[in-house]
Amino acid sequence: MASSLERTFNCPVELALEVLGGKWKVVMLARLKEGPLRYAELRRLVPRMSEKMLTQRLRELEEQGLILRVTRPGAAKQAVYTLTQRGESARPTLQALYDWGVRIADEVGARIESPTPAKRRKTA
Amino acid sequence: MASSLERTFNCPVELALEVLGGKWKVVMLARLKEGPLRYAELRRLVPRMSEKMLTQRLRELEEQGLILRVTRPGAAKQAVYTLTQRGESARPTLQALYDWGVRIADEVGARIESPTPAKRRKTA
DNA sequence: CTGTATCCTTCAAGATACTG
């Protein structure tokens, strides 16, 4: 649980970004806040992220106490990731980032991938 | 005004972090949202940031339209940085990050430098 | 399905010296 948070930060915002920052974590959290997800589901929902990154960020989020990893052994291995209480506590922050992101995406002319592909086994 | 925002992002949150992310910009914005600041004042308020970083981030924030740089020529050169309208629009987001940062700083046991040194010419 | 292990590239950031 130590991770690298045991430093001195210039301000609380810097700390928040240390946890949420980087290229992928907030994207993953944005998905996980919709509900628990398996490894493969996350991979499908964030296709541009390499598996290495996916695993690394999952471990990091777990270490920081934002997500919980539950495995269910069996023929087909399963690993389910859910937000912890602390992860849940980030909701308003993520929402604020989301709202502001939408706003300036328009202003700046940035493109956003796809709002929420939702899950579908077969298109038909 | 182009900068590097003209990409495709996985979600709005990623875009928001592209603008606010990195090690220093939010710290600078946290100061600037208290009011206009000169170059030297910013340097003093964020002493751990090298001058190179300070200048680079200032230029970037300017390019992204979050801050405005106004120079007043004269014997002693002056450069004053203020938030633009877009910069102001980030207030709620920065506040959300701040609040959450305070919360988990406590939980995780992270140290925060100094709340707000405020400006003082002489201590007495 | 759920990951590890490597290798490689790029870039943010740090240190420091210098300028108009």
Place this chain on the structure above:
DNA sequence: CAGTATCTTGAAGGATACAG
């Protein structure tokens, strides 16, 4: 005062192959 200019390094991220 308000910056530039270099040089260097570490970490982040990407691609891809392999494994239980």
